[in-house]
Amino acid sequence: MRTDTVRFRHNQAILVAAVIAFIGALPLASAGWYFVPVLLVPLAIGVWAWRAGTEADARELRLRALAGQRRVAWDRVVELGADARGRAVARLDDGELLVLPGVRGSELPRLVAATGQTLPGRAT
Numbered sequence: 001m002r003t004d005t006v007r008f009r010h011n012q013a014i015l016v017a018a019v020i021a022f023i024g025a026l027p028l029a030s031a032g033w034y035f036v037p038v039l040l041v042p043l044a045i046g047v048w049a050w051r052a053g054t055e056a057d058a059r060e061l062r063l064r065a066l067a068g069q070r071r072v073a074w075d076r077v078v079e080l081g082a083d084a085r086g087r088a089v090a091r092l093d094d095g096e097l098l099v100l101p102g103v104r105g106s107e108l109p110r111l112v113a114a115t116g117q118t119l120p121g122r123a124t
Contacts, residue, residue, distance in 0.1 A: 004057055004058065004114070005055050005056065005057045005114070006055070006056045006057070006110060006111065006113070006114040007053060007054075007055050008053050008054045008055075008056075008100070008101075008102035008103040008107065008111070009052070009053040009102045010049055010052060010053065010101070010102045012049070014045065014049040015046055015049040015050055017045075018042045018043070018045040018046030018049055019042075019046060021041075021042035021045070022039060022042040022043060022046065025038050025039050025041075025042060026039070044066065047066060048065075048066040051064055051065075051066065052064055052065050052066060052101045052102065053101050053102035054088075054100045054101055054102050054103050054111075056111055056114040056115070057114055057115075058074075058114065058115055058116045059073065059074065060072060060073050060074060061074070061077070061090065061100070063098065063100065063101055064101065065101065070098075072090070072092065072098065074115055076092050076093050076094075077090050077091070077092060077093075078091050078092065078093050079091040080108055080111065080112065081105070081108075082104075082105025082106075082108070083099070083105075086104055086105050086106075087099050087100070087103070087104065087105065088100040088103035088104060088105050088107065088108055088111065
């Protein structure tokens with residue numbers, strides 16, 4: 001990751017809760033082999049909390065999920081905004097709406113700053 005990249009992640013309390021849930025599920029999993037899959041739920045949540053988020057730099061957005069990532073060039077983004085739940089969304093040139101993982105609507109100025117642009121009406 002370059003130094004001019006801005007990273008947005010979900011609250012790390014989710015990761016702590018996943019670790020606690022994993023430890024709490026260990027006694028159940030040790031009761032029988034058929035309970036071992038119970039450990040997969042907090043493990044998957046922990047990996048998602050550690051990995052999922054949005055990274056932005058002057059060239060592109062990178063949206064990361066539990067498995068995989070999507071790269072979107074800034075020239076494909078026609079609009080940034082917030083949805084009714086306060087999450088940041090990007091509208092692409094083909095009309096597709098992307099929810100930006102880990103980015104709240106209030107953090108849009110910081111996201112735009114990663115592009116090297118400024119918002120209208122804001123001093124640099």
